[in-house]
Amino acid sequence: MTADYNAARAYAFEYMDQRLPPGLAYHGLSHTRDQVLPAVELFCRDMDIARHEQILVATAAVFHDIGFVRRYSENEEIGAALAASILPDFGYDTSDIVTVRRLILATAIPHKPETVLAEILCDADLVSLGQDIFFESSMMLRRERMTFLRPVALKSWLEEQYTFLVTHRYHTVAARTHLNEGKEKNMKELRQVLHCSQPSGRVHE
Known part of the structure; x- marks a missing residue:
C-alpha cells in the first residue's frame, strides 16, 4: 500500500x-500549515531532495506540533507517538x-538535527526568524508562554x-539563502528596540 500523504x-x-x-497563539494550526510546511517544500525543491524523502519530511512537518493537543512542554514525544499510531x-x-518519528523528535529545542531531512525540518520550524512576521510571531509566542508556563516581562522577553x-x-544552505538577510534585519531592529533608539510599533505588551 502506497503512503497517502x-x-x-x-x-x-x-x-x-x-x-x-485555546491559548496556542503561536503553535496553532497556521504555524504548521502556513509557515513550516511551505518552508519544508521550498527547501526540498532547492536541495533536490528525492520525492519519497520529500513526503517523509513533509509528513513530519504536518505532525510535528500535534503533540500540543496533549501537553505543552516536551510535546515532541507525544507528537511522534501520535504520528506512529495514525x-x-x-x-x-x-x-x-x-523516520517520521525521528524527524519530529529532532524539532525539540535546542535543535540538534542529525540528518539532512532533520536539518530541513528544524530550519523550517524557525522560518519566521528570517521573515517580516518575526516580531508578530515573537509577541504571539510570548503570549502563549505566559498562558501555559509563566509570566515574563517584555524587556526580558526581548532580550531572550x-x-x-x-x-x-540555519543548518541548510537553502534556509540561509532565503532567510539570513531577513534574520539580520530583524536582529538589527530588535537591537535598536532594546537600546531605545528606534521605538517599534511591532513590539507591545
Whole structure:
C-alpha cells in the first residue's frame, strides 16, 4: 500500500483544528500549515531532495506540533507517538514511520538535527526568524508562554529573543539563502528596540 500523504495531511490538520487547546497563539494550526510546511517544500525543491524523502519530511512537518493537543512542554514525544499510531492507516510502512518519528523528535529545542531531512525540518520550524512576521510571531509566542508556563516581562522577553537570534544558525544552505538577510534585519531592529533608539510599533505588551 502506497503512503497517502495528502489524506494524512488533511487528517492531521483537521485533528489539530479540532483538538489544539485555546491559548496556542503561536503553535496553532497556521504555524504548521502556513509557515513550516511551505518552508519544508521550498527547501526540498532547492536541495533536490528525492520525492519519497520529500513526503517523509513533509509528513513530519504536518505532525510535528500535534503533540500540543496533549501537553505543552516536551510535546515532541507525544507528537511522534501520535504520528506512529495514525500513519499506518494511511499506508505508511514501518521504516517510514520510524523516520517520521525521528524527524519530529529532532524539532525539540535546542535543535540538534542529525540528518539532512532533520536539518530541513528544524530550519523550517524557525522560518519566521528570517521573515517580516518575526516580531508578530515573537509577541504571539510570548503570549502563549505566559498562558501555559509563566509570566515574563517584555524587556526580558526581548532580550531572550535577541540572544536566540544571535546564537541561532540555519543548518541548510537553502534556509540561509532565503532567510539570513531577513534574520539580520530583524536582529538589527530588535537591537535598536532594546537600546531605545528606534521605538517599534511591532513590539507591545
